[in-house]
Amino acid sequence: MIQLIDLFLDRGYEITFATAASKSDFSYDFSNTVVTEQEIKLNDESFDSFLSTLHPSIVLFDRFMIEEQYGWRVKNECPEALLILDTEDLHFLRQARQKSKKQQKSIELFSDTAKRELASILRCDLSLIISEEEMKILTEQFKIDASLIYYLPFLESAITTETTQNWVSFEDRAGLAFIGNFIHEPNWDTVQLLKSTVWPALRTKLPNVSLNIYGAYVSPKVLQLANERENFNIKGRAKDARETLSKHKILIAPIQFGAGLKGKFIDAIHVGTPSATTSMGAEAMRGDLNWNGIIEDDLDRFVDGTVKLYQDKALWQKAQQNGIKILNERYSKEKFAQPFINHVESIDLSVHRQNNFFGQILNHHTTQSTKYFSLWIQEKNKK
Structure with a gap:
């Protein structure tokens, strides 16, 4: 995540880092950077006001659970924002392998977690995949369109x-x-x-x-x-x-x-x-x-x-x-950073979303359950 932030900073983007996580002694220190930090809440309409004021052109979600929580709010307030999902790794793959080892059975990828994670990938405009093996699994086993995923490994300084x-x-x-x-x-x-x-x-x-x-x-x-x-x-x-x-x-x-x-x-x-x-x-x-x-x-x-x-x-x-x-x-950042930024900035959002019709379907229907569950919690918290 820090590497991604640095990548966009180098390109001249203004970055707002928004998180609902509590600060600790081990939280990353942004004080010596131009990054703006924003505390946000779960299931709270204050996030809508924050988004409306900020009006970002790109929103990057840190893993699919965050997209589930905030994605529908982003789409409501900033429908023209490019939505990027940083998967970190494929959670459903890790869980399937863990279950396979524990139960001594063959790996079963088609789980409920897979449905959630893949739905998040389809709802977003672009998902960052850190592993070539995971790119292969997504395109070959789950038939995810190649235009929706992007291979971006660690971005490291060269060893001299x-x-x-x-x-x-x-x-x-x-x-x-x-x-x-x-x-x-x-x-x-x-x-x-x-x-x-x-x-x-x-x-x-x-x-x-x-x-x-x-x-x-x-x-x-x-x-x-x-x-x-x-x-x-x-x-x-x-x-x-x-x-x-x-x-x-x-x-x-x-x-x-x-x-x-x-x-x-x-x-x-x-x-x-x-x-x-x-x-x-x-x-x-x-x-x-x-x-x-x-x-x-x-x-x-x-x-x-x-x-x-x-x-x-x-x-x-x-x-x-x-x-x-x-x-x-x-893993040289010189090899991957500029091509990635070029790719992001070349996306014609209207055409891209039109080509991702399954994503439109999911955004139209499945996010409603997340949306109204979140709104229910929001109302409940007011009491």
């Missing part, structure tokens, strides 16, 4: 020779790390797998090495996994993810389910930290390039590969070089 000169050396690093907030199910599942299966096998081969788990929202059940004798450390929230990863030799993430792209691997590449993961973890991240570490689904081979990567300096340094190539070729 000057960048690599500041990387911590192989000799000055120690231990393995995993990072990711604990309320995100793929992360919590990975931590449990590390504790129960992967680390018991790994520590017998790397007896003096520690595994350090970083992440926000540490609960008692998470803290209970810590064991100093086993060198299994729960570190909690990392103040700076990249600085934290730069101190360790490997980012270890045997992810079993999920969707989208994994920001933890991008952070690791930026600081020259190789990664050990699964095909699910690396999905859509490397294209046809070599991974910056190992990709292995068999846990025995995963353990052996991690040990070799940890101990073999030449292999480790080769993994670093692979990471540089992945980031510079697949």
Whole structure:
């Protein structure tokens, strides 16, 4: 989201960041930017007045749940605004994979969440998709018209020779790390797998090495996994993810389910930290390039590969070089930013919406249920 904001700022857009979320010590600080922040409420007509005054030309929703909540109000107040949905990842895909793993059944994508998320995509003028695999699923399995979706991965600054000169050396690093907030199910599942299966096998081969788990929202059940004798450390929230990863030799993430792209691997590449993961973890991240570490689904081979990567300096340094190539070729903001802005500004909204007749149908009918449910809550809150 911050990358998208910066992209539009660079183009000269005025940005208003509106959210109903409460501020915390970890909220992004816009005070040194020209971004205007606006607190908004759920199910409240004050949002209509705010929109009417602001009258934006583009409205970008952060995930489909936000479009469900506010989309109909935007259409009422600003019918000519271009509506963009930032999917982040396909929630229905992640949930289907999680359910498949838990129940040991084949993946069923055609769920109620899929209906909601796809309806949101159809109601919007353009949806941002972060993964090539998800683009494929949308166009091939769900027959979503290609004009409604746009592939836009992470927008990263290139890694230069000057960048690599500041990387911590192989000799000055120690231990393995995993990072990711604990309320995100793929992360919590990975931590449990590390504790129960992967680390018991790994520590017998790397007896003096520690595994350090970083992440926000540490609960008692998470803290209970810590064991100093086993060198299994729960570190909690990392103040700076990249600085934290730069101190360790490997980012270890045997992810079993999920969707989208994994920001933890991008952070690791930026600081020259190789990664050990699964095909699910690396999905859509490397294209046809070599991974910056190992990709292995068999846990025995995963353990052996991690040990070799940890101990073999030449292999480790080769993994670093692979990471540089992945980031510079697949995530360079210079490659994606301007074409995206050009695409957004070239959309003829009347023609575009006329061609998306299914979207018109959904906007005419299905949003009425959301609209009147929200209005009912709004009236109820007045009492």
